[in-house]
Amino acid sequence: xxxxxxxxxxxxxxxxxxxxxxxxxxxxxxxxxxxxxxxxxxxxxxxxxxxxxxxxxxxxxxxxxxxxxxxxxxxxxxxxxxxxxxxxxxxxxxxxxxxxxxxxxxxxxxxx
Numbered sequence: 717x718x719x720x721x722x723x724x725x726x727x728x729x730x731x732x733x734x735x736x737x738x739x740x741x742x743x744x745x746x747x748x749x750x751x752x753x754x755x756x757x758x759x760x761x762x763x764x765x766x767x768x769x770x771x772x773x774x775x776x777x778x779x780x781x782x783x784x785x786x787x788x789x790x791x792x793x794x795x796x797x798x799x800x801x802x803x804x805x806x807x808x809x810x811x812x813x814x815x816x817x818x819x820x821x822x823x824x825x826x827x828x
Contacts, residue, residue, distance in 0.1 A: 717780055717781065717782060717783060717811070717812040717815060717824070717825060717828065718780070718781050718782075718783060718785075718786040718809055718810065718811060718812060719778065719779070719780055719809070719810050719811075719812045720777070720778075720779040720780075720781065720786070720789060720790060720793065720807055720808070720809055721776065721777070721778055721807070721808040721810070722776070722777040722779065722793055722797070722805065722806070722807045722808075723749070723751070723774050723775070723776055723805040723806050723807075724774065724775050724777065724793075724797040724804070724805040725774065725775075725797065725799065725803065725804065725805065726748075726773060726774065726775050728796065728797045728799075729746065729775055729777075731796040731797070732777065732792075732793055732796045732797055734796070735792040735793065735795065735796040736779070736789060736792060736793070738792070739785065739788060739789060739792055741779065741781055741785065741789060743779070743780070743828065744777050744778065744779045745777070745778040745779075746775055746776070746777055747775065747776045747778070748773065748774075748775060748776075749773075749774050749775065749776045750771040750772065750773055750774065751771055751772065751774060752770055752771055752772055753802075753803065753806075754802070772803060774805065777793075780812060780815060780828050781828070782825055782828070786809060790807050790809060793807055794807065815827040815828060
């Protein structure tokens with residue numbers, strides 16, 4: 717199993733969810749986060765005052781998939797989340813040793 721940790725723009729969430737739904741991936745955890753990458757934030761103006769917005773609002777998606785779904789899912793997420801501008805985000809892929817569904821006690825892929 718693989719865990720996909722995706723940092724995306726907030727307005728791209730629905731497009732990513734729909735893309736994963738088409739691949740029969742229905743579960744994810746969504747967390748509101750703030751951060752920056754290479755762009756190191758940007759300058760904004762509010763009521764005539766300039767200030768530096770260093771941490772950008774993003775969403776972090778945690779998604780568990782079978783090994784054979786990982787490449788297809790990362791491509792679908794990339795296509796759905798891409799705007800072509802700085803700050804589109806990242807996808808981190810890592811191995812998952814086991815998953816346990818608390819309600820039923822199912823382990824492994826049956827628990828996804």
